[in-house]
Amino acid sequence: MEGFLMLAINGGHLFDGIGDDFQKNVSVTIEKDKIMNLGYGAKAEKTLDATGCYILPGLIDCHVHINWIPGPDPQGFITGKSDSFIALTSCNMAYRNLSLGITTVRDCCAQTTTGMALRDVIKSGIIVGPNIVTCGPALAITGGHGFFLSAEVNGADNVRAMTRKLFKDKVDFIKLMASGGVYTEGEEPGFPQMTVEEMTAACEEAHKRSKKVTAHAEGLAGIMNALQAGVDGIEHGNMADDEAIEMMVKKGVYLVPTLVCFESMAKPGAADFVVRKSEIMKLASRNMIKKAIQAGVKIAAGTDSSAPNNPPENYFWELELFHEHGMSKLDALKAATSRAAEAIGVDYTGSLEAGKMADILVVEGNPLEDLGNLRKIRYIIKSGQVVVDGDRTYFHRTVNM
Ligand SMILES: [Zn+2]
Numbered sequence: 431m432e433g434f435l436m437l438a439i440n441g442g443h444l445f446d447g448i449g450d451d452f453q454k455n456v457s458v459t460i461e462k463d464k465i466m467n468l469g470y471g472a473k474a475e476k477t478l479d480a481t482g483c484y485i486l487p488g489l490i491d492c493h494v495h496i497n498w499i500p501g502p503d504p505q506g507f508i509t510g511k512s513d514s515f516i517a518l519t520s521c522n523m524a525y526r527n528l529s530l531g532i533t534t535v536r537d538c539c540a541q542t543t544t545g546m547a548l549r550d551v552i553k554s555g556i557i558v559g560p561n562i563v564t565c566g567p568a569l570a571i572t573g574g575h576g577f578f579l580s581a582e583v584n585g586a587d588n589v590r591a592m593t594r595k596l597f598k599d600k601v602d603f604i605k606l607m608a609s610g611g612v613y614t615e616g617e618e619p620g621f622p623q624m625t626v627e628e629m630t631a632a633c634e635e636a637h638k639r640s641k642k643v644t645a646h647a648e649g650l651a652g653i654m655n656a657l658q659a660g661v662d663g664i665e666h667g668n669m670a671d672d673e674a675i676e677m678m679v680k681k682g683v684y685l686v687p688t689l690v691c692f693e694s695m696a697k698p699g700a701a702d703f704v705v706r707k708s709e710i711m712k713l714a715s716r717n718m719i720k721k722a723i724q725a726g727v728k729i730a731a732g733t734d735s736s737a738p739n740n741p742p743e744n745y746f747w748e749l750e751l752f753h754e755h756g757m758s759k760l761d762a763l764k765a766a767t768s769r770a771a772e773a774i775g776v777d778y779t780g781s782l783e784a785g786k787m788a789d790i791l792v793v794e795g796n797p798l799e800d801l802g803n804l805r806k807i808r809y810i811i812k813s814g815q816v817v818v819d820g821d822r823t824y825f826h827r828t829v830n831m
């Protein structure tokens with residue numbers, strides 16, 4: 431459906447991403463790509479009937495790998511492929527995320543500049559997709575975790591130089607590999623990788639530019655090193671102990687636990703080394719997340735899609751796991767919207783307020799009764815454009831320059 435100058439969503443109950451409940455019968459008026467106002471019974475050029483439905487901000491997945499197509503060995507499929515091939519296949523994942531109501535993804539490492547290219551093509555309006563916030567390649571020690579989608583760096587000066595180079599290439603944030611992990615052969619998640627000194631250099635360069643740094647950190651030593659270096663976020667955090675959790679709370683560091691990733695990779699089907707390590711990390715996470723929720727760590731939703739056997743559809747399961755482990759359904763919705771926006775450092779989306787980008791999800795059941803109702807999609811609006819209307823999708827745009 432081509433964009434309308436004025437669009438209104440009428441008759442639904444609205445959660446703005448920040449408040450404590452859905453408000454009854456609130457209309458949303460959209461002008462071009464932005465929310466103009468929230469009110470009652472708005473008139474517009476085009477109206478969407480949301481009677482009895484639930485309106486909320488478009489969802490945010492704080493940890494995806496936009497280059498990976500779901501399957502048992504997503505990296506195997508792209509190894510040796512050109513940047514052009516990978517950028518084009520990544521479009522499929524952009525559509526797939528958006529069709530779930532995920533209107534923003536943070537890409538937590540991609541081959542060379544493919545993430546930035548896709549981000550910019552979507553931003554230009556030529557193809558339809560979610561907002562993409564990307565780090566480009568991660569920074570990892572030589573042969574370290576995820577070296578295949580990383581720039582390999584050693585020593586603080588080298589890290590500083592590469593961080594500057596990444597910002598020259600227009601990355602949005604920096605991702606550090608602070609520990610080993612699951613989906614890289616020949617390393618253990620418990621072992622630390624980048625040093626405090628190396629990670630401090632990256633944090634200094636990023637923070638000078640008001641940009642964020644997040645660290646893949648599964649083992650305790652890696653988590654503590656990253657926190658000491660001054661990162662803004664911890665990805666996974668599986669083996670965080672009470673001291674690490676307390677430090678995250680004190681420093682206001684965001685945790686993106688990606689629980690579904692470890693649950694999924696531990697299932698049979700992926701390589702033996704993946705299943706073995708993931709089984710251990712899955713159990714560590716189940717123990718850690720309860721404590722982190724109770725301690726009040728700022729937790730945001732991310733899936734780590736599409737790591738082995740972990741497709742983007744698992745997003746809703748991640749929110750359900752948060753709730754199972756002690757988070758209220760309201761906080762789970764915030765972890766998917768306003769808190770996620772804070773975690774990834776964007777202020778234009780993640781809540782429904784006048785002036786914000788019109789990234790909106792309308793579902794046919796109350797998610798505060800059952801988070802699974804988020805799967806019952808009626809409408810998806812991305813930057814003011816209706817991309818899903820019931821069972822019809824509008825992912826094509828006629829564009830003239
Ligand atoms: Zn990771």
Ligand SMILES: [Zn+2]
Pocket residue numbers: 493494495538734
């Ligand atoms: Zn990841």
